[in-house]
Amino acid sequence: MEMTFSLRRKEIVMEEPLVLDVQRQWPALFLPEQISAEFFRITQTHLMNRFFSSLDEYAPKIIRLYRARAALWGKDMKTLLENLDDQVTIL
Template sequence: MSGSLGWKASLKNKLAVYCTHLRKLGCPEVLLNSVKHKPADKANAAAAIKKTRHSEVNYCPPHPTGESNESLENQRVALLSEVKKNNNRELIRVKMEKTFSYRRFEVVRDTPMIQDFKARWPALFDVSEINAEFKRITTISLQSRFFLQIDMLSDKLKVFQKRGGQMGRRLQTIMEPMAQVC
């Protein structure tokens, strides 16, 4: 035995005590998975607790100063009417930034179906808003990350050029426009 099991148990205990202190202080990420704060409409609240996976965070930022769930719900309803108007992207962007905490808490706690979420937040499904929401959550630009990954994988695409037969011809018609761009 190398003694690592004792260290592991000690760290696990310290983390549990730390999470207990955070829960008592009202930290949203920790409160989210407690049985006391689960919605009453769920049949078995204890079974509905979502366990975080490796490197997964239930990121729930606090509401902006002076805002409550009711005021942010009013902002969401106002946002629904703003989406129908033209040439007001800046106003929509500001309202989406303001309601981020409310929207994030709804996603993490309630886990709505996509069509329900799309009906409640139609402005989020605009290309510019998708990029902004990704950056709010991860602090990384979605497009630059996507293009970086494509650049890394572009060398591996050359394997498909050597393919023969009917599949090779089909892949060649797909790959020709990509080769012209590069």
């Protein structure tokens, strides 16, 4: 995939193909490890590392938002938050 990067990039940017067409032309590009590799080729950033660090950063804010609006979400959200509380330990 590294060797065909410039060809893929040119094709995708210039021709703007449908995702289905890209998937037919470059099926390996849709494998999880190739998605990460392609992301790195474009951004020089490791996708999963970035994802998990962002998740660590934003998860507490998202959970606070859900807690503040728990009544709007109903019993399922309350149960989910209670389960989360049961699993979280303070280090």
